[in-house]
Amino acid sequence: MGGGPVKPWLATADRLSPWPQARVLVAGLGTSGFAAADGLLDLGAQVLVRDESESPANLEKATVLEMLDAEVRLGPGATDELPADVDLVVTSPGWRPSAPLLAQAALRGVPVWGEVELAWRMSRPDRTVPxxxxxxxxxxxxxxxMLESMLTAAGLRTSAVGNVGRPIVEAVLDEVSYDVLAVELSSFQLHWTHSLSLHSAAVLNLAPDHLEWYADAAGWPPGASDPMAAYAADKARIYSGVTHSCVYNVADPATEHMVEEAEVVEGARAIGFTLGIPAPSMLGVVDDLLVDRAFIPQRRDSAVEIAKLADVxxxxxxNVANALAAAALARSFGxxxxAVADGLRRLKLGDHRIQTVAEVAGVRYVDDSKATxxxxxxxxxxxxxxxxxxAGGQAKGTSFDDLVTAVAPKLRAVVVLGVDRRVIADALARHAPEVPVNVLELSDHGAMQQAVEWAASRAVSGDVVLLAPGCASRDMFTDYAARGDAFAAAARALPG
Structure with a gap:
């Protein structure tokens, strides 16, 4: 089980470190894992890759990496044992710290990074981009x-990377010389970061999610006593080392508390965003305008218009709150x-985000399958x-009691489906017993068609039939997009 001593240079490693001396195990061969392995091979590291899945996509990626001299093992048992001579583990974000490879690394003192941490190190010292x-x-x-669109409208070379899709390692090693990167970071990704020092960062909100990932989380991150505390602690890591602006949500005190507790570079500012009239050092809304009272010299007694509500x-x-957060980050970069207004006007959001997909007999059918x-x-x-x-799907250990209590007055009826349908149905029974509820027992794609048809029978002109599942999708669908597509197809097939 034991290996050699940890290489001391790894603590401060960057792109120019002696990577050919290092044996690095990449845990997981998803999008970020493949990018990490490819990037490490480019630096000359000795790369081992492990993944339990022998899917066609993984087999294809394994072939490519083996041609570049990586050692790849796939299939059952491939991730049971950490090789004795590994100097560093780079993990895919979905892997929990309790996974055998990662737990063994922790016991041996082998450092564990995520692809985000690797990308940050690879960008230094000679490819630094804010x-x-x-x-x-x-x-x-x-x-x-929104942020990427605003930066582009300002004439800056940028790319949206991270959890949004494209791995950051790819952007760092890209031949394009970027002015700035717009980075989406999940709690999973932040958990495996150690040395980030971002130009500016925002925490949009904090609510229970992914608690099953943190189910055995007591003690990690240090000080976290329960799953929700661990989840919040990982979110808060984004503010550590910020050099310019820590953007928080005035309506969500937990995000402001994160800023107050963060160890930032001296001179970094706390910037709030609010749907109300902003105080100094905030962005907010006045009448039908989005305004900035943070990044102007005269912020004590005035604000500047940055966009109109109609631009969002x-x-x-x-979504207005999202726009204000994006604007705060963009304005922090000058x-x-x-350009804020132009970026919002030019933006075309992806499908399955509050998207009207049909209108039948005065009833709108809105796909927000992304609400997971x-x-x-x-x-x-x-x-x-x-x-x-x-609603319905995989609840991920979350509760629906607060949600149902808050929205009960606007519910005409509810149809629930998916593996955790009873979690939602029980919350409705407790807090909105007068609302008609249909609990579908079907577990295949036909359930969505039945759900839409039943919803249509309950809706009246002026209503919205809303797919906002509040749950993940993989109990019945390949992803949230497939779920949204099934909803849209069923809505468009309705008579009339």
Whole structure:
């Protein structure tokens, strides 16, 4: 089990360190794992890759990496044992610290990084690019898309990377010389970071999510006593070492507390965003305008317009909040107000985010399949007055009691489906017993068609039939996009 001593240079390793001396194990061969392995091979490291899955995609990636002299092992048992001579483990973000390879690394004192940490090290000392980063329970992808659009409108070379899709390692090793990166970071990714010092960072909100990942989390990160505390502690890591602006949500005190507790570089500022009238050092809303009272010299007694509410599409409250957070990060980097507005106007959000997919007999059918936890579903429901709600899937250990209590007055009816449908049905029985509920027992794609047809029978003209599941999708669908597509197809097939 034992290996040689940990190489001391790894503690401060960068792109120019003696990587040919290092044996690095990459745990997981997903998108970020493949990018990490490829990047390490490019630096000359000896790379081992381990993954339990022998999917066609993994076999194809394994072939490529083996041609570059990586040692790849796939299949059952491949991740049971950490080789004795490994100097560093680079893990995929979904792997829990209790996974055998990672637990063995911790016992032996072998450092564990994520792909994000590896990318940060690879960008130093000669490819440094400022990172503007976003985390939070909900809204990350939308906010990063808004931020990228604002930066592009300002004439800056940028790319949206991280949890949003493209691995950061790819961008760091890209031949393009970027001015700034718009980075989405999940709690999983932040857990495995150690040395980030971002230009500016935002935490959009904090609500229970991914608690099953943190189920055995007591003690990691240090001081975390329960799953929610561990989840929050990982989110808060984004502020550590920030050099310019820590952006927080005025309506979510937990995010401001994270800023107050963060160890930042001297001179970094706390910047709030609010849907109300902003105080100094905040961005907010006045009448039908988004305004900045943080990044102007005269912020004590005035504000500058940065966009109109109409520039935010859709301008549901949570989406306006996303726009303000993106604007705060962009303004921290010197983006002019005109580019903030232009970026919002040019932005085309991806599918399955509060997207109207059909209108039948005066009823709108809205796909927000991206709402994969109760907090996101609550934000979606808040955008409408009268709703027939379609919910359910994998609840990930979360509760729906607070959500149901908050939205009960606007529910015309609810249909629940998926593996954890009873979790939602029971919350409705406790807190909204007067609301009609249909609990579907089907476990295949036909359940969505049945759900939409039942919802249509309950809706009246002026209502919204809303798919905001509050749950993950993989109990019944390949991903949230497939779930949204099934909803849209069923809605468009309705008579009339």
């Amino acid at each position: 990172w503007l980063a976003v985390t939070g329970t909900n809204g990350k992808t939308t906010t990063v898309g 599409v859709p301008h549901a409250p949570h 983006v002019p107000p005109t 936890n109760p907090h996101a579903a609550a934000a979606s429901l808040a955008a409408f007055d009268h709703v027939v709600w379609i």
